[in-house]
């Protein structure tokens with residue numbers, strides 16, 4: 731198995747380290763050439779959705795990646811990655827891949843001071859650590875979307891087919907549950 735990690739900005743190295751701990755190979759996607767080799771899954775990291783979005787367009791990566799996602803490439807977006815996959819952002823007119831039937835609120839917990847830690851249930855995997863950094867939450871889920879986690883009544887993780895999103899950063903805690911879930915999803919085990 732080979733996972734492509736979008737490495738334009740944000741917390742991509744931490745995702746690579748989590749995958750390595752699971753014994754899964756990954757490579758960085760920085761330019762069009764990087765999309766030439768086949769891969770089984772894509773991770774869109776946290777960072778700044780506006781910056782990652784701008785770079786995706788400037789580097790000519792936006793349309794090819796959108797096509798891969800629409801063609802069914804398993805994709806996991808964290809935080810800014812969630813915003814890039816959301817069908818709409820309640821408080822931002824910008825639109826990106828729009829591949830998941832969810833609406834998100836950007837910087838939903840405040841712009842600077844809205845970083846916090848929680849422990850809550852994720853899917854059927856029990857409680858896991860969740861680090862939120864200027865995070866969004868999901869304010870609406872549409873057809874085909876399964877809610878995987880909620881914190882204080884707000885949806886913070888969801889799945890639609892082979893797409894997975896978390897508002898928190900599972901790559902920043904020493905817990906492999908969410909990455910392992912993504913790998914099982916790619917393998918068709920869940």
Ligand SMILES: NC(=O)CC[C@H](N)C(=O)O
Nearest residue numbers: 776777778779809810864
């Ligand atoms: N940690 C994050 O990815 C923060 C997301 C950021 N607030 C954004 O709007 O893109």
